[in-house]
Amino acid sequence: MSIHRSVAIRTAVGLGAALSLTLLTACGGGGSGKGSATDGKVEGEIKFQTWNLRANFKDYFEGVIKDFEKANPGTTVKWVDQPADNYADKLSADATAGTLPDVVNLSPDLAYPLAKAGTLLNLDKDKVAAKFKPEYLDGAWQGFDMPGLEGSYAFPWYLNTGPLFYNKSMFKDAGLDPDKAPKTFDELFADAGQLAQKGKATLAQPPTVEDFGRYGVQIMSEDGTKFTFNDAKGVEFLTKYQTMFKEGGLHKQALTLTAETAGQKFLQQEVAMNPGSAHDLDTFKKNAPSLYNSLGITDVPTNTGKQNMYLQGLSVNSQSKNAATALAFAHFVTDQKNQEDFGHKVAVFPSTKGSLDKEYWTKADGTEEGKIRVASAKMLPTAVNYTPVLFSDEMKTILRNETAKCLQGKESPKQALDSAANQMTKLIQQK
Amino acid sequence: MSTSTPTVATKGAAGRPRTAAPGRRAGRPAGRTHKAFSPWLFLAPGLLITLAFNLYPFLATVWKSFTDARTLTTGEFVGFDNFTALVHDDQFWVALRNSALYVVLVVPCLVLLPLLLALLVQRHIPGIAFFRSAYYTPVVASVVVVALMWVWMLDDRGFINGVLHLVGVDPVPFLSNQWLLLLSSMALTVWKGLGYYMIIYLAALANVPRELHEAAEVDGAGPIRRFVSITMPSVRSTMVLVGALSSVSAFKVFTEVFMIAGPTGGPGGTDTTLVMLIQRTGTGLQGRTGYASAMSIVLFLLTLVLMLLVLRADRKDKD
Numbered sequence: 027m028s029i030h031r032s033v034a035i036r037t038a039v040g041l042g043a044a045l046s047l048t049l050l051t052a053c054g055g056g057g058s059g060k061g062s063a064t065d066g067k068v069e070g071e072i073k074f075q076t077w078n079l080r081a082n083f084k085d086y087f088e089g090v091i092k093d094f095e096k097a098n099p100g101t102t103v104k105w106v107d108q109p110a111d112n113y114a115d116k117l118s119a120d121a122t123a124g125t126l127p128d129v130v131n132l133s134p135d136l137a138y139p140l141a142k143a144g145t146l147l148n149l150d151k152d153k154v155a156a157k158f159k160p161e162y163l164d165g166a167w168q169g170f171d172m173p174g175l176e177g178s179y180a181f182p183w184y185l186n187t188g189p190l191f192y193n194k195s196m197f198k199d200a201g202l203d204p205d206k207a208p209k210t211f212d213e214l215f216a217d218a219g220q221l222a223q224k225g226k227a228t229l230a231q232p233p234t235v236e237d238f239g240r241y242g243v244q245i246m247s248e249d250g251t252k253f254t255f256n257d258a259k260g261v262e263f264l265t266k267y268q269t270m271f272k273e274g275g276l277h278k279q280a281l282t283l284t285a286e287t288a289g290q291k292f293l294q295q296e297v298a299m300n301p302g303s304a305h306d307l308d309t310f311k312k313n314a315p316s317l318y319n320s321l322g323i324t325d326v327p328t329n330t331g332k333q334n335m336y337l338q339g340l341s342v343n344s345q346s347k348n349a350a351t352a353l354a355f356a357h358f359v360t361d362q363k364n365q366e367d368f369g370h371k372v373a374v375f376p377s378t379k380g381s382l383d384k385e386y387w388t389k390a391d392g393t394e395e396g397k398i399r400v401a402s403a404k405m406l407p408t409a410v411n412y413t414p415v416l417f418s419d420e421m422k423t424i425l426r427n428e429t430a431k432c433l434q435g436k437e438s439p440k441q442a443l444d445s446a447a448n449q450m451t452k453l454i455q456q457k
Numbered sequence: 458m459s460t461s462t463p464t465v466a467t468k469g470a471a472g473r474p475r476t477a478a479p480g481r482r483a484g485r486p487a488g489r490t491h492k493a494f495s496p497w498l499f500l501a502p503g504l505l506i507t508l509a510f511n512l513y514p515f516l517a518t519v520w521k522s523f524t525d526a527r528t529l530t531t532g533e534f535v536g537f538d539n540f541t542a543l544v545h546d547d548q549f550w551v552a553l554r555n556s557a558l559y560v561v562l563v564v565p566c567l568v569l570l571p572l573l574l575a576l577l578v579q580r581h582i583p584g585i586a587f588f589r590s591a592y593y594t595p596v597v598a599s600v601v602v603v604a605l606m607w608v609w610m611l612d613d614r615g616f617i618n619g620v621l622h623l624v625g626v627d628p629v630p631f632l633s634n635q636w637l638l639l640l641s642s643m644a645l646t647v648w649k650g651l652g653y654y655m656i657i658y659l660a661a662l663a664n665v666p667r668e669l670h671e672a673a674e675v676d677g678a679g680p681i682r683r684f685v686s687i688t689m690p691s692v693r694s695t696m697v698l699v700g701a702l703s704s705v706s707a708f709k710v711f712t713e714v715f716m717i718a719g720p721t722g723g724p725g726g727t728d729t730t731l732v733m734l735i736q737r738t739g740t741g742l743q744g745r746t747g748y749a750s751a752m753s754i755v756l757f758l759l760t761l762v763l764m765l766l767v768l769r770a771d772r773k774d775k776d
Contacts, residue, residue: 114741118528121742139742143529278613279633281724296614418743423721430725456525456745 064147064154064342066350069100073127074355080107082305086371094358101351114419121145126343128352129359132180134169137341138415141172141179147342147349150177154350155342158357166377169337169411173250180339181360182377184368187333187402187409188301188326191310195320196298200224207324211241214327215266218275221298230277230288230297232429233267235422239412240328246414252451256443264432264439271433281430293317301326303373307395323398325405333402335409337377373399375406382406421450521750528744539751548726549752552734555714556756559643559730560707560763566647567703568696571654576688578655579662593652600649604716607645608632611717632717635727642713642728649713650706654699661695662688697771701764708760711736731756 149155166182194204208214218228292300340356365376387403432442526532611631722729739749
């Protein structure tokens with residue numbers, strides 16, 4: 027055998043092995059063994075995991091942990107914060123290795139596969155946890171109800187509707203009223219047409235599943251067995267987006283930009299509007315002062331009158347060796363006092379009953395942020411989580427790719443949505 | 458009488474003298490037991506690592522490809538269902554086409570251009586060391602950082618379009634056109650690989666006898682004739698090696714396309730490559746690891762076939 031042949035075959039075999047290595051994490055089965063009782067003594071060490079919070083809220087969390095440890099002598103809370111990128115992969119690696127932290131910060135879509143695999147504590151079925159249920163808003167508690175699994179799998183934590191930022195200067199240059207941001211999708215499409223006439227794009231991303239929901243499209247069937255966004259309403263919505271793309275209302279690179287790079291286009295004032303979060307305000311202030319000076323903050327347009335509710339929760343690992351401590355800590359972080367304190371530090375809203383009736387969320391303090399805070403808080407009781415719990419990353423990509431084909435004119439809106447809905451329904455039927 | 462160290466000399470079966478150490482039983486070969494397992498002791502660390510990190514994952518992938526496993530479930534045996542589903546998966550064919558295009562367009566560039574570059578920097582002229590280092594720099598640079606720089610350069614308002622604008626050319630949609638996105642990714646792969654293969658060629662060129670070139674020059678052969686008739690045949694084996702290595706790299710391309718065309722693989726996923734599709738399908742909390750494993754196996758077999766074809770062509774050529 028020649029040396030080249032040997033090298034080549036080794037390389038090929040190595041390639042296969044290397045590729046398969048990426049799939050190695052899938053070998054486990056979601057941990058093993060039973061956790062301890064939740065009605066036991068609150069003591070010992072637990073691990074608490076959040077995502078993307080340490081950079082801005084280190085002091086807050088260290089304070090909360092200190093308070094808990096003081097109130098419960100003999101307990102130690104080890105806090106880890108994971109980066110937002112690949113958080114789902116980190117969770118899956120931990121879950122398969124049986125090393126999921128005792129208390130985990132999750133959104134409903136991340137909680138679903140973990141709950142299904144039996145790694146999260148069913149709070150409704152746990153007699154200690156179920157007692158806390160009346161403390162939370164009903165909608166928020168139900169936000170962690172999982173289709174096909176009876177019960178709720180996380181203590182509701184903070185809520186958000188997510189602000190929409192817009193560039194008042196660009197609005198003014200296009201002859202639009204800079205103080206009158208679009209409230210409905212029809213107003214958005216009209217404004218986008220006017221901005222496009224001046225050669226300015228309005229948005230930097232194609233529609234998401236939440237946008238379909240806000241337009242009034244039924245995303246899934248009532249029984250959660252199939253996707254239904256390919257109905258007449260969905261087709262109407264995508265047709266309007268297609269027109270907007272053709273007219274230049276969407277950025278030329280909108281079909282390939284990520285949420286992060288779309289944000290950069292807004293920062294560079296290449297698009298007039300972009301959804302974001304309260305953290306973005308600091309970025310604008312530091313990196314784009316001219317944008318900051320002409321920044322408008324409003325709610326995302328909706329035709330249903332209901333905003334999308336982004337929900338975060340704290341789940342308890344069902345295999346925790348210190349389940350009583352984990353449960354007590356998850357409740358402690360999400361109790362009324364701590365949630366309200368957190369809501370004062372950042373533009374998020376508490377999910378505990380009565381909190382939103384407090385003055386901070388009902389009376390504006392004269393600032394732009396205060397005005398938005400009060401307006402958003404008013405919308406929260408009716409807000410809906412338009413993203414189905416079953417909606418996986420793969421489904422997100424399918425919807426994005428099919429809408430992109432439509433916007434490019436390769437498929438009609440009906441063809442694109444039918445294809446997306448069929449593919450996604452097939453995925454949930456495979457489970 | 459001799460006073461040297463006492464040894465016991467015996468006759469072996471074949472009549473050859475055999476010497477045993479003092480105290481060792483006669484008739485037993487010295488150190489045979491030790492010799493039997495000592496190679497395995499030396500091999501053990503590498504062997505264990507290979508078994509744990511290469512062979513086991515590979516076999517696990519083969520097994521998973523016949524199951525409906527997901528990230529958090531081991532799944533059940535489904536026979537060839539995953540492979541049948543692949544045949545009917547449009548996105549798989551798009552990914553296969555893009556990976557094949559990558560091989561077809563990138564490999565010839567990576568076989569030929571580094572050779573030309575090596576010929577250029579092979580010369581002993583002042584300051585050539587700087588150029589050798591400069592051409593090698595992309596190899597050691599982080600592909601993610603480099604790709605980000607390329608994205609900035611290729612942007613509608615980036616450096617390249619800025620230059621084109623100065624000479625009155627309309628912006629080229631490098632980052633929004635399906636084919637330009639793929640070509641831009643290929644250009645990045647070629648640019649990043651040039652230095653690596655250049656070093657391999659430099660080593661091969663050092664072994665080409667100078668006399669051959671001198672004789673050809675005396676006979677009136679020009680630079681192109683010498684390149685075709687002397688240089689290329691002399692480094693033919695290295696060209697095959699580079700072709701094989703770059704084919705594998707091209708087939709498993711991920712980062713360049715992911716960074717330039719975005720995580721969705723270009724507009725509508727039209728620039729997705731096989732490895733991108735494997736990553737997208739098999740990762741995340743709800744990843745379909747069984748299906749992704751089936752794709753991995755197909756990729757492995759395709760690569761293996763490609764390699765065997767290259768080697769067969771090489772052997773035929775030699776014969």
